[in-house]
Amino acid sequence: MANIASTTASAGTEVTARALRESVFAGLITLGLFVLFVGLKTDQNIRNELILTQRWGLLAIFVIIAMVGRFLMVAYVQPWLARRKAAKAAAPEVAKEESFFSRNFSRIAIVALILYPPVIVALFGIQGSLKWVDNFGIQILIYVMLAWGLNIVVGLAGLLDLGYVAFYAVGAYSYALLSTYFGLSFWVLLPVAGLLAACWGLVLGFPVLRLRGDYLAIVTLAFGEIIRLVLINWTEVTKGTFGVSGIAKATLFGIKFDASKDGFAALMGLPISSVYYKIFLFYLILGLCLITAFVTIRMRRMPIGRAWEALREDEIACKSLGINTVTTKLTAFAMGAMFGGIAGSFFAVRQGFVSPESFVFLESAVILAIVVLGGMGSLTGIAVAAVVMIGGTEILRELAFLKVIFGPNFTPELYRMLIFGLAMVVVMVWKPRGFVGSREPTAFLRERKAVSGSFTKEGHG
Amino acid sequence: MTAPLLQVKAVETYYGNIRALSGVDVEVHRGEIVSLIGANGAGKSTLMMTICGSPQARTGTVMFDGHDITRLPTHEIARMRIAQSPEGRRIFPRMTVFENLQMGASLDNLKHFDEDVEKIFRLFPRLKERQAQRGGTLSGGEQQMLSIGRALMARPKLLLLDEPSLGLAPLIVKGIFEAIKKLNKEEGLTVFLVEQNAFGALKLSDRAYVLVNGRVTMSGTGKDLLANPEVRAAYLEGGRH
Numbered sequence: 001m002a003n004i005a006s007t008t009a010s011a012g013t014e015v016t017a018r019a020l021r022e023s024v025f026a027g028l029i030t031l032g033l034f035v036l037f038v039g040l041k042t043d044q045n046i047r048n049e050l051i052l053t054q055r056w057g058l059l060a061i062f063v064i065i066a067m068v069g070r071f072l073m074v075a076y077v078q079p080w081l082a083r084r085k086a087a088k089a090a091a092p093e094v095a096k097e098e099s100f101f102s103r104n105f106s107r108i109a110i111v112a113l114i115l116y117p118p119v120i121v122a123l124f125g126i127q128g129s130l131k132w133v134d135n136f137g138i139q140i141l142i143y144v145m146l147a148w149g150l151n152i153v154v155g156l157a158g159l160l161d162l163g164y165v166a167f168y169a170v171g172a173y174s175y176a177l178l179s180t181y182f183g184l185s186f187w188v189l190l191p192v193a194g195l196l197a198a199c200w201g202l203v204l205g206f207p208v209l210r211l212r213g214d215y216l217a218i219v220t221l222a223f224g225e226i227i228r229l230v231l232i233n234w235t236e237v238t239k240g241t242f243g244v245s246g247i248a249k250a251t252l253f254g255i256k257f258d259a260s261k262d263g264f265a266a267l268m269g270l271p272i273s274s275v276y277y278k279i280f281l282f283y284l285i286l287g288l289c290l291i292t293a294f295v296t297i298r299m300r301r302m303p304i305g306r307a308w309e310a311l312r313e314d315e316i317a318c319k320s321l322g323i324n325t326v327t328t329k330l331t332a333f334a335m336g337a338m339f340g341g342i343a344g345s346f347f348a349v350r351q352g353f354v355s356p357e358s359f360v361f362l363e364s365a366v367i368l369a370i371v372v373l374g375g376m377g378s379l380t381g382i383a384v385a386a387v388v389m390i391g392g393t394e395i396l397r398e399l400a401f402l403k404v405i406f407g408p409n410f411t412p413e414l415y416r417m418l419i420f421g422l423a424m425v426v427v428m429v430w431k432p433r434g435f436v437g438s439r440e441p442t443a444f445l446r447e448r449k450a451v452s453g454s455f456t457k458e459g460h461g
Numbered sequence: 462m463t464a465p466l467l468q469v470k471a472v473e474t475y476y477g478n479i480r481a482l483s484g485v486d487v488e489v490h491r492g493e494i495v496s497l498i499g500a501n502g503a504g505k506s507t508l509m510m511t512i513c514g515s516p517q518a519r520t521g522t523v524m525f526d527g528h529d530i531t532r533l534p535t536h537e538i539a540r541m542r543i544a545q546s547p548e549g550r551r552i553f554p555r556m557t558v559f560e561n562l563q564m565g566a567s568l569d570n571l572k573h574f575d576e577d578v579e580k581i582f583r584l585f586p587r588l589k590e591r592q593a594q595r596g597g598t599l600s601g602g603e604q605q606m607l608s609i610g611r612a613l614m615a616r617p618k619l620l621l622l623d624e625p626s627l628g629l630a631p632l633i634v635k636g637i638f639e640a641i642k643k644l645n646k647e648e649g650l651t652v653f654l655v656e657q658n659a660f661g662a663l664k665l666s667d668r669a670y671v672l673v674n675g676r677v678t679m680s681g682t683g684k685d686l687l688a689n690p691e692v693r694a695a696y697l698e699g700g701r702h
Binding site for chain 1: 513515535536537539540544545547551552553554555556557559560563564565567568578592593595611612615
């Protein structure tokens with residue numbers, strides 16, 4: 001230990017000098033790169049003439065960020081990483097007992113989610129909690145459910161689907177149109193929307209049965225666009241780009257969430273607020289998510305789920321084992337589509353308004369990105385990825401203080417996709433298989449169950 | 462003699478316009494080990510795949526256990542209890558050894574699962590040691606054992622083995638051939654084997670066929686073919702190990 005300390009001391013000044021040198025270089029490169037893009041800006045003045053606006057302050061901010069970043073990287077982050085690597089190499093391989101937290105992660109997460117709305121209401125008050133329950137709760141959970149649905153198709157069965165948002169759209173419009181035209185209730189239409197989406201899953205599944213990989217991706221991409229274009233152009237039914245508005249709200253055992261005499265607030269003797277409806281929706285989507293997870297976990301242990309995973313691994317081997325790959329693929333498509341459709345009808349009831357705008361390709365890409373980032377097939381990883389990705393973009397709305405640095409015209413929301421891309425690159429560099437990259441086996445040799453926990457920490461199983 | 466378990470009659474198979482098999486006749490009787498030897502590109506694997514229905518024979522018939530299976534889809538053929546250990550082994554790499562075996566028992570509906578797993582582990586004790594390991598992390602020889610084990614889980618009437626010795630060390634090949642012999646002796650399992658390793662295959666087999674350019678040019682008992690000077694010249698010179 002002593003000699004390490006002395007070398008660090010003598011190397012310290014050297015590292016600082018190198019860091020300073022490199023930060024100056026980084027600053028110069030940034031200056032060169034951005035002087036024309038950021039430092040100078042062409043604008044039109046009132047007489048339609050082009051004038052040159054100079055933004056030296058903004059340019060200076062860019063350069064300073066680059067210099068400070070490079071300095072910190074070389075002076076602190078890199079030595080720290082090197083030390084950690086050395087320490088890891090030096091330390092003997094110890095079989096680690098998983099901590100209580102990581103062993104019971106999903107149970108703790110579910111309890112935390114159930115307690116989330118009351119805690120938020122207690123912290124921020126009735127009106128203040130609206131944003132937290134809606135933007136950070138419901139919004140994220142919708143994506144968790146969508147990503148878990150897509151996970152069945154992409155993560156388990158290995159069929160790359162770039163048009164998943166189509167099923168989301170089918171579900172949303174099923175509820176919007178059937179409730180508007182026929183006045184059916186949400187609880188009737190929730191399974192109906194799921195079934196309709198599953199049917200569309202089969203419709204998509206049939207023509208693409210023979211396709212794999214890139215070819216499949218292109219066809220599913222086209223399918224997503226077809227559904228969106230139908231929604232735009234079939235104006236008599238879908239009202240085209242105007243969308244369907246005034247969609248009926250969901251009720252709880254017939255109790256409406258409105259300001260009327262027999263509404264939820266009045267019946268419970270609570271002050272009138274839209275928060276109760278949001279909290280109700282929060283628990284609803286939480287329940288739907290848990291059903292999705294439960295079904296997926298059970299399916300993986302059933303022959304059909306095992307066949308999905310085997311199909312992802314090797315289609316020819318599947319056939320030679322007597323697995324009907326046609327029905328296996330179709331059930332995967334239908335199953336994934338069904339959850340997408342249910343999430344869609346929830347989306348419609350939450351927004352009260354649907355339009356084709358909500359079902360663009362970007363949505364499919366975001367959902368797929370969540371599945372890939374989380375680790376294909378891993379429910380926990382995908383949920384974490386959804387929280388990071390969707391929660392992260394929601395947080396961007398809250399970063400008003402950045403305007404102080406970048407000027408009043410800076411809108412952090414516009415950088416959403418930039419951050420999304422950056423996060424993907426970072427995760428893929430560090431964890432190429434996603435947050436949870438290892439696949440959890442579904443079956444073990446029977447005698448293993450009899451062995452107590454203390455004997456299995458050697459790292460088997 | 463009773464009707465053969467597998468009868469391939471005048472089968473011609475094409476890849477597009479290219480004829481890979483031109484009128485092949487092969488018979489496999491119950492309880493036999495039959496091997497098919499030949500050079501690269503002779504059509505050995507094509508014949509194996511044709512029996513499994515992918516690609517299907519353009520003309521001729523494949524009869525199995527009294528049924529015409531020529532036009533059945535692959536998974537239906539597998540359900541007639543023809544199990545295959547395909548070329549290149551094709552185990553499921555991200556699934557554990559145990560799960561791979563479980564996949565093999567899909568057809569059997571896991572009815573005899575515990576019993577059969579025990580049997581496979583007795584046949585290949587290495588698999589038992591590795592049962593919680595992912596298939597992709599096994600060595601080549603272990604993967605071949607797993608591929609055969611997985612095929613056996615379906616309780617097949619006929620086991621098709623496509624080049625089980627491919628890329629394996631001679632000692633491992635010997636072990637695998639011994640296991641096949643044992644299955645045949647003790648359980649009367651019928652085996653149809655495609656091999657490049659002619660010496661090992663002929664020694665193991667009751668009967669054998671020699672395939673050249675999509676035609677069967679010679680057939681006979683394993684012993685006879687081993688002694689045949691033409692076979693020796695073409696397939697066995699320097700191949701003795």
